[in-house]
Amino acid sequence: MFDYKLLSALAAVVEQAGFDRAAQALGLSQSAISQRIKLLEARLGQPVLLRASPPQPTEVGRRLLNHVQQVRLLERDLQTQVPGMNASRLPERLRIALNADSLSTWWAPAVAPFCAEYGVVLDHVLEDQAVGLKRMRAGEVAACVCAVERPLAGARSEFLGAMRYRALASPTFIERHLSSGSIEDLLRAPAIVFGPDDQLQHRYLASLGLNGAFSHHLCPSSEGFVRLLQSNLGWGLVPELQVRAELASGALVDVAGGPPIDVPLYWHHWRNGGELLAELTRALGQSARQWLVV
Amino acid sequence: MFDYKLLSALAAVVEQAGFDRAAQALGLSQSAISQRIKLLEARLGQPVLLRASPPQPTEVGRRLLNHVQQVRLLERDLQTQVPGMNASRLPERLRIALNADSLSTWWAPAVAPFCAEYGVVLDHVLEDQAVGLKRMRAGEVAACVCAVERPLAGARSEFLGAMRYRALASPTFIERHLSSGSIEDLLRAPAIVFGPDDQLQHRYLASLGLNGAFSHHLCPSSEGFVRLLQSNLGWGLVPELQVRAELASGALVDVAGGPPIDVPLYWHHWRNGGELLAELTRALGQSARQWLVV
Incomplete structure (x- = not known):
């Protein structure tokens, strides 16, 4: 399976419009976020983000985000059947x-x-x-x-x-x-x-x-x-x-x-x-x- | 003096958020706009735009845009003293x-x-x-x-x-x-x-x-x-x-x-x-x- 720690970092950077806010949202340091993005790019052999302000996903980055979005929605369904799967208690x-x-x-x-x-x-x-x-x-x-x-x-x-x-x-x-x-x-x-x-x-x-x-x-x-x-x-x-x-x-x-x-x-x-x-x-x-x- | 045809093309791409709309706004073809941006970059020896969607100015691109904005305001003052300097009759x-x-x-x-x-x-x-x-x-x-x-x-x-x-x-x-x-x-x-x-x-x-x-x-x-x-x-x-x-x-x-x-x-x-x-x-x-x- 994909490494969803890396994909969550990518999603957070795009959704929060920046590395520092992504770090805050995930409760990680900014350098941890950067490392995850770099590791993701090393595995794929190509960039997933343009380092603009705010950061923009590349074409392959977009495909990954699209996938994350759909996985999240499926996870939500599973949670209603298998409560306790997700540690966070914030609303959907x-x-x-x-x-x-x-x-x-x-x-x-x-x-x-x-x-x-x-x-x-x-x-x-x-x-x-x-x-x-x-x-x-x-x-x-x-x-x-x-x-x-x-x-x-x-x-x-x-x-x-x-x-x-x-x-x-x-x-x-x-x-x-x-x-x-x-x-x-x-x-x-x-x-x-x-x-x-x-x-x-x-x-x-x-x-x-x-x-x-x-x-x-x-x-x-x-x-x-x-x-x-x-x-x-x-x-x-x-x-x-x-x-x-x-x-x-x-x-x-x-x-x-x-x-x-x-x-x-x-x-x-x-x-x-x-x-x-x-x-x-x-x-x-x-x-x-x-x-x-x- | 700077080549303001090139700088206007840069300003239009950023202000109109795209090459095609910049071309429309300036009454030029899209390839003419692209050529002007490329020429500007060749002269400077570095990129002025990140080709994201919408295009983002680089650090040097930002400095050029800043300059264009100020020149435009000064031109406007000159126009009130020397009417007819500007061919366009659209309002300021x-x-x-x-x-x-x-x-x-x-x-x-x-x-x-x-x-x-x-x-x-x-x-x-x-x-x-x-x-x-x-x-x-x-x-x-x-x-x-x-x-x-x-x-x-x-x-x-x-x-x-x-x-x-x-x-x-x-x-x-x-x-x-x-x-x-x-x-x-x-x-x-x-x-x-x-x-x-x-x-x-x-x-x-x-x-x-x-x-x-x-x-x-x-x-x-x-x-x-x-x-x-x-x-x-x-x-x-x-x-x-x-x-x-x-x-x-x-x-x-x-x-x-x-x-x-x-x-x-x-x-x-x-x-x-x-x-x-x-x-x-x-x-x-x-x-x-x-x-x-x-």
């Missing part, structure tokens, strides 16, 4: 990648009953909905919420529902930048874009026949995004779920007649991910549709 | 690192008048308040909001005010996990921690004389953090600014008698950062204290 952790807008809106109420029932704590890893799968491929997470339907080899995907996005701005912003009646004002007025992977504003403009560069703020925070809108700094696409109160009060209004954009969300999970992940999958399949458009 | 961008809790609360209203007056758009880069300076040291941002006072060489820091954090939970969570009257329940009840750099929960427990491991969810999203609290998933330290409504309605309440934690915030900016950065510094010095504790 599940590591999940999801988009910031889900974490800011429907995710917590949808998973709360599951976490309370099974005593599970969650490690959330944020990724744009377009690229969340890469965390799963990298073996860093047990499951992910993303907009891509096609599952990875060894995994399944299930449709959860769609988040509905509307192009919104404050009435003050519209008066300052979008009051001429010409739809091309939207290319000149500053937009707000979540990050380099966020194409929603581009898609909205394209749906109105507008193409080309547009000026924009970058704001990689869901709540910051709404704060920028409210402070008259730009227009942008926001989940309806997140701004119900602002829409009702008129603090935010639609910028133009374009239709909303529905972003489908899929739940990706390892097929051999064990009972805990299967339970979470069942729970989400029922609860997510209370908040999402199906 | 400032790249700023700050903590998620600032971006979720006071930042947008504090900078809105400055952005409107100078027609500036902002690139926000999120970093925990304890480590934001590393983005400045890396030359990736023009300024940063962080909890460290000591400025980098060539930069200044100014006290903006403090964010006040309170340890909160929902009444349902307190009834379920913290109703025995024993303060040690706090080590057993799940906490919520923003990320590996977030030590607020540890500090709060230490202030109550509690040390050692505690079970926790990880949630790297300010709004997600509050959603987890509201969904009875854990207790955690939250900026008072962010949950005024929840405190007023009783949806969130203090978990124990411990005092609030005030996290000081400093504004770090390059000393030769140009007029625009100086204006923003002046504006923030006046506006931030409307929201922060001084």
Whole structure:
């Protein structure tokens, strides 16, 4: 069998984003962690980590992490049948990648009953909905919420529902930048874009026949995004779920007649991910549709 | 003089987090970008980028980026005196690192008048308040909001005010996990921690004389953090600014008698950062204290 002391050291360095924190998490010295990684690399004859800050797994490192993630989930099942196998008495952790807008809106109420029932704590890893799968491929997470339907080899995907996005701005912003009646004002007025992977504003403009560069703020925070809108700094696409109160009060209004954009969300999970992940999958399949458009 | 075509290619690869996006941003082919980076490395006799995903600057790459950032700010000043120097007519961008809790609360209203007056758009880069300076040291941002006072060489820091954090939970969570009257329940009840750099929960427990491991969810999203609290998933330290409504309605309440934690915030900016950065510094010095504790 593999030497899981070495693999746990690798997983800790990547999950804790550093050798010193990995050492703390495992209760080892930093040099013990370094030695384990070096031994692993000596056995494999190739590096498992790029010594960047934070350390990045190499291609082979990723495959090993992926394996560790799956073994952990299987161990958990065994523990329920054979209690006492694991010395640690901390509750079970599940590591999940999801988009910031889900974490800011429907995710917590949808998973709360599951976490309370099974005593599970969650490690959330944020990724744009377009690229969340890469965390799963990298073996860093047990499951992910993303907009891509096609599952990875060894995994399944299930449709959860769609988040509905509307192009919104404050009435003050519209008066300052979008009051001429010409739809091309939207290319000149500053937009707000979540990050380099966020194409929603581009898609909205394209749906109105507008193409080309547009000026924009970058704001990689869901709540910051709404704060920028409210402070008259730009227009942008926001989940309806997140701004119900602002829409009702008129603090935010639609910028133009374009239709909303529905972003489908899929739940990706390892097929051999064990009972805990299967339970979470069942729970989400029922609860997510209370908040999402199906 | 340096070859700024090569340096711009390096800056674009790091800022856009990839060769393909850098090519799009500069209107070049991806192979043109690769050639420029290779040429730069050939001239320097050492690598400027680790080819990770996303690409990471090496130590020498960081120094070059730092220089590019400062040259850009100086160019902007020159442009106001010698209009037409720059072919692009897109508005000025400032790249700023700050903590998620600032971006979720006071930042947008504090900078809105400055952005409107100078027609500036902002690139926000999120970093925990304890480590934001590393983005400045890396030359990736023009300024940063962080909890460290000591400025980098060539930069200044100014006290903006403090964010006040309170340890909160929902009444349902307190009834379920913290109703025995024993303060040690706090080590057993799940906490919520923003990320590996977030030590607020540890500090709060230490202030109550509690040390050692505690079970926790990880949630790297300010709004997600509050959603987890509201969904009875854990207790955690939250900026008072962010949950005024929840405190007023009783949806969130203090978990124990411990005092609030005030996290000081400093504004770090390059000393030769140009007029625009100086204006923003002046504006923030006046506006931030409307929201922060001084």
